[in-house]
Amino acid sequence: MLQASRGTVKPSGNFNASADAEVLHKAMKGLGTDEGAILQLVTARSNAQRQEIKAAYKTLFGKDLIHDLKGELSGKFETLIVALMTPPISYDVTCLHDAIKGAGTNEKVLVEVLASRKPQQVKDIIAAYQKEYDRSLEADVCGDTSGHFQRLLVILLQASRQTGIQQELVESDAQALFKAGEQKFGTDEQSFVTILGNRSTEHLRKVFDAYMKLSGYQIEESIQRETSGCLRDLLLAVVKCARSVPAYFAETLYKSMKQGAGTDDNTLIRVMVTRSEVDMLDIRAEFRRLFACSLHSTIKGDTSGDYCKALLLLCAGDDA
DSSP states (O other): OOOOOOOOOOOOOTHHHHHHHHHHHHHHHSSSSOOOHHHHHHHHHHHHHHHHHHHHHHHHHOOOOHHHHHHOOHHHHHHHHHHTSSOHHHHHHHHHHHSSSSSSHOOOOOHHHHHHHHHHEEEEEEEEHHHHHSSSSHHHHHHHOOOHHHHHHHHHHHOOOOOOOOHHHHHHHHHHHHHTTTTTTSSSSSHHHHHHHOOOOOHHHHHHHHHHHHHOHHHHHHHHHHHHHHHHHHHHHHHHHOOOOOHHHHHHHHHHHSSOOOOHHHHHHHHHHTTTTTTTHHHHHHHHHHHSOOOOHHHHOOHHHHHHHHHHHTTTOOOO
16 A cells, blocks of 8 residues: 655646756856745655756756756755755765764764664665665674664664564563663663564554553653663664654754754754655644644744745645
8 A cells, every 4th residue: 555645745746857957057047046946946846856857957958957056055055955856865875974984973863864764765775875885884884883882773774673563572572671671780781772673663662561561661761761872862763763753753853953052954954855755744743742833933943044945845834
């Protein structure tokens, strides 16, 4: 069964790639750039259509559209438009590569992408990463991480999460997590890593209910108390995604704007771009439910200019 898309960005009905390429060319020609025309068009086409526009642009003008956009735009607005023009798997691959290469690892990106993508997407990402950089994503991740954080990332990279509910294991999984954490002096992280990394999301939801009955705590509370650092962030992301991927992203967006230390624009852009055709409608609903304000008003209060306009078009509605 094909699930109806819960995205805000839909393919344009009467689509003509060459006509769109002309519009973009005109917006960048001569003195000054018509940013408005660019953002209106790009946010109103699906990613697959944007790829056709790129091809038509090259055919018509003998130039690379991304190269021209980078030459004409700047700052966060440029980052956002270029991200929208990139195929989804390539975008994830670039984000992961940028997170690993250079001094210091951006664990936030590893956590977000590997905890939230479906197993098939992870397999596609691994293959595309190998093709693009002639390197193994797993080897690169291992070269840059350590301990149980690394082990759980490696498990997620196997992309072989079980399916269905194994009724006979629900109780024993909950017991194992309880024994590994709350009941023990010092935490046995391996049990958390193995169970949370391998069981299906529907199975884990049952385990979380059983854990609550057994311990009197939500699993998230125990993870907060029993673990720390990157491992804690990854375990929490896996738990939250098992409960609800849209709620996980609603929280991620809220934190990117409401942490007091200014906006984390990289996260804001990454989430708005990668979820715009997937589940943005559900993310908006969860955002409203969790934070008693709309995603639209939060973006509006936190960003400005063409960057803000484009983000609001991706949000596509105010749940005031």
